[in-house]
Amino acid sequence: MYGAGDVRVEDAPIPTLQEPTDAIVRTVRACICGSDLHPYHSMPGSEHGIRMGHELIAVVEEVGTAVTTLTKGDFVVVPFAYADNTCAICQEGFQTACPHGGWYGTPDTPGLQAEYARVPQADGSAVVVPGVDPATASDELLASLLALSDVYLTGYHAAFMADIQPGQTVTVIGDGAVGLSAVLAAKQMGAERIILMGRHVSRTDLGREFGATDVVAERGAEGVAKVMALTGGEGSHVVLEAVGHMPAYEQAYGIVRPGGIISRVGVPQYEEAPIGFGSLFGKNARLAGGPAPVRAYLEQAIRDVLDGTINPGKVFDRTVGLDGVPAGYAAMDAREALKVMVDPAM
Numbered sequence: 001m002y003g004a005g006d007v008r009v010e011d012a013p014i015p016t017l018q019e020p021t022d023a024i025v026r027t028v029r030a031c032i033c034g035s036d037l038h039p040y041h042s043m044p045g046s047e048h049g050i051r052m053g054h055e056l057i058a059v060v061e062e063v064g065t066a067v068t069t070l071t072k073g074d075f076v077v078v079p080f081a082y083a084d085n086t087c088a089i090c091q092e093g094f095q096t097a098c099p100h101g102g103w104y105g106t107p108d109t110p111g112l113q114a115e116y117a118r119v120p121q122a123d124g125s126a127v128v129v130p131g132v133d134p135a136t137a138s139d140e141l142l143a144s145l146l147a148l149s150d151v152y153l154t155g156y157h158a159a160f161m162a163d164i165q166p167g168q169t170v171t172v173i174g175d176g177a178v179g180l181s182a183v184l185a186a187k188q189m190g191a192e193r194i195i196l197m198g199r200h201v202s203r204t205d206l207g208r209e210f211g212a213t214d215v216v217a218e219r220g221a222e223g224v225a226k227v228m229a230l231t232g233g234e235g236s237h238v239v240l241e242a243v244g245h246m247p248a249y250e251q252a253y254g255i256v257r258p259g260g261i262i263s264r265v266g267v268p269q270y271e272e273a274p275i276g277f278g279s280l281f282g283k284n285a286r287l288a289g290g291p292a293p294v295r296a297y298l299e300q301a302i303r304d305v306l307d308g309t310i311n312p313g314k315v316f317d318r319t320v321g322l323d324g325v326p327a328g329y330a331a332m333d334a335r336e337a338l339k340v341m342v343d344p345a346m
Contacts, residue, residue, distance in 0.1 A: 001052050003045035007326040012051070015110070015118040020066035021084075023122035025058035025076065028134045029146045030113050030342040031316065032328050033080075034176050035267050038244075040329055053113030053342075054080035054104040055149040057142065059134060060126070061116070069123045075134050076126040077302065078112065078119055079294035080104065080150040085124030095124075096291040113325055115344045127298045132306070143313025143341060144305045147181070150294060151339065152312035153301055154265050155181025157292035158240040159189055162263035165237075166190030171227055172212070173251055174242035175203040177315040177339040178265060180210055182240040184312060187211025195227055195236065197251065203338055206314060220247065224254035235260065241289070242266045246273065253279040264289035315339045321346030 001007050015024055030053055039050075056078040060070050070076065083090050083098035090098050101121060105111040109120060119126050129145060144152075155178050164170060170191040172182045175198025186194050187210060196212040197219075198204045204215045216226045228235060235257035241248050244266030252262045253274065262285060274280070280287060304310045318337040320328045321344065328340035 001039060001043060002049040004039070004041055004043050006045070007040070007052070007329050008049070009323055009325060012110075012114070014116045017062060017064050018118065019120065020064040021121050021123065022064045023060055023067055023070055023119045023126060024062040025056070025078065025117055025119055025126070026061050027112070027115055027117065027344050028057045028059060028075070029142050030344075031055045031146060032113070032325070032332055032340045032342070033150060034178060034332070034339075036329070037333055038267065038269065040333060050105055051110035051114065052105055053111035055146060055151070056112040056117060057134070057146050057149065058117065063122060067122050070126060070128065075129045075132055077129060077145055077148050077298060078117075078126050079298065081291065081294070082109075082119060082121045082125040083295055084121045085295055090124065090295070093293055093296040095293040095295040113322070113342055115322070125295065127295070127302065129302055140311070140313060141305070143316045144311050145302070145313070146341065147312040147315060148294070148298060148301045148305065150292070151177045151315060152181040152184070152310070153294045153297050154178050154292040155183070155240075155242065156185040156297060156301070158182045158242065158263045158265040158289055159185040160297075161288040161290070162238040162240060162261045164189040164191055167192045168237040169193040169195070169231055170238040170240060171195040171197060171236040171255055172240045172242060173197045173248045174266060175200050175207060176242060179240070179242035180207050180315055181312055182242055182265070183207050183212050184210040184310060186238075186240065188310065191238070195230060197223055197227070200335060209314070220251070223251055227255040231257070237261070238263065240265070244268050246270050249273055253283075253285065256283060256285045258283045259285070261286045261288055265292060316341045319343050319346070
């Protein structure tokens with residue numbers, strides 16, 4: 001990406017091992033994330049550009065001398081952030097804050113929308129998918145495994161950090177892929193009523209399939225009033241905010257029940273936000289959420305996909321080859337696609 005709206009496909013050298021803890025992988029599937037649209041809207045023009053992407057399933061091609069858990073030919077899910085998974089922070093379940101970890105899409109660690117990629121801290125990051133040959137696996141299975149690299153487990157993290165209990169009412173703000181994933185996760189955790197706030201019918205229909213019991217298309221004060229009416233004026237025990245813009249946060253504190261929890265996983269496009277008497281304090285409401293530590297949840301999520309408990313890959317509604325990535329960004333930006341998968345073999 002060279003600037004807002006300027007995505008180009010270019011040839012680059014196949015990456016090489018830089019550290020003994022690295023692995024080189026060959027992409028089976030990658031995708032475009034809703035968070036990629038933030039720089040697509042606002043990135044200043046650049047002479048050099050940034051290699052984008054942070055979601056990947058892949059086959060291991062080469063490993064560094066210090067890598068012990070991966071071998072050539074392994075089929076792996078690569079989380080959107082890399083981590084050593086051994087430090088105290090990782091062991092406490094917050095791998096996205098690993099002091100030895102980092103993010104893709106930087107000059108030192110190029111993004112993953114590519115044929116090949118370098119995975120730093122490979123032992124602590126990439127997780128093998130047992131018993132699956134990507135060459136013969138169904139498109140449906142590959143899509144659901146790809147969803148575990150970020151989007152589904154980001155929605156799951158929102159639900160996890162909210163400590164959803166069976167029988168609760170949960171409201172999800174946002175009908176993008178993360179919001180729909182949050183609906184699926186809330187359903188898995190036993191929420192009795194799930195209100196999805198979104199206005200795109202094709203998306204909210206999938207939300208109903210994932211477990212939403214009610215859909216509220218209205219926004220702002222009108223949307224808040226509608227949710228309050230649905231909850232008998234009491235509000236929602238849990239609000240999962242999957243957008244990241246201030247109006248979504250304002251809706252969240254408008255509908256959260258006294259003593260409830262707002263859990264945010266939409267990357268905030270603001271630093272200052274109300275927390276006073278009229279927003280959080282007066283309701284004894286709590287604020288949680290953050291970048292999802294995908295690695296903390298990945299083994300169990302892989303088992304859930306393989307045994308058919310969840311099918312989060314339904315959020316993908318378009319597939320492109322690498323040459324189609326610029327058009328994929330444009331389609332997601334225009335709301336013509338929910339989430340675009342990238343198949344380098346196309």
